Amino acid sequence: MIKAEDGEVTFRGIKSHVMAEAVTVLRTLKEAVSEEEYKIVIRLADKSDEQVKDEAEEAREMLKKLLGL
Structure with a gap:
């Protein structure tokens, strides 16, 4: 089981089941957003919080510069 709430993620269960759920989430996300947005999510997931x-x-x-703020 994968549970995400308020920025915290909990994994419970057999590793293969958790991985299967993760694949399902990623496939669903890929169908719901553009290819570019999906790639951004994957790229960001590979980075540290600080990055x-x-x-x-x-x-x-x-954005501030572009908007002249």
Whole structure:
């Protein structure tokens, strides 16, 4: 079982069952979003929390510049 709530994820059960659930989640996500969005999710999942925070800050700064704020 995979349970996600408030940024916390819990895994319970046999490894093969948990992995099967993860595959199901990823397949469903891939069907629900664009290919580019899916690739972004996979890329971000491979990064540390600090790297993700840094990229988010860079994106905010870029948006401010583009919007003239």
